[in-house]
Amino acid sequence: MFSNKQQQTQKTKIMDRNVITKNTVITGDIKSDGDFRIDGTLEGTLSTKGRVILGVDGFIKGNVETANADVEGKISGQLLVSETLTIKSTAIISGDVVIG
Numbered sequence: 001m002f003s004n005k006q007q008q009t010q011k012t013k014i015m016d017r018n019v020i021t022k023n024t025v026i027t028g029d030i031k032s033d034g035d036f037r038i039d040g041t042l043e044g045t046l047s048t049k050g051r052v053i054l055g056v057d058g059f060i061k062g063n064v065e066t067a068n069a070d071v072e073g074k075i076s077g078q079l080l081v082s083e084t085l086t087i088k089s090t091a092i093i094s095g096d097v098v099i100g
Contacts, residue, residue: 046065067084
């Protein structure tokens with residue numbers, strides 16, 4: 001009985017993570033409550049209450065609105081972060097960055 005509830009909780013957490021893999025291009029706007037790992041390309045707006053992790057090969061051409069962001073790749077557009085922003089040495093951001 002207890003393990004069944006634990007399995008449901010684990011499945012929910014796994015399903016809250018969205019991944020755009022390398023060599024994948026998505027064109028359009030995305031709105032979500034979950035986390036994102038982007039190693040491919042997104043051409044459009046990304047709005048999430050979760051965390052955005054932009055890998056070293058990742059590229060976002062458009063605006064990003066998120067609670068937390070870890071940036072290693074490229075962003076061309078406005079970056080709005082309400083809580084924590086981490087920028088790695090490989091990151092390239094062309095546009096406004098707003099925190100808070």
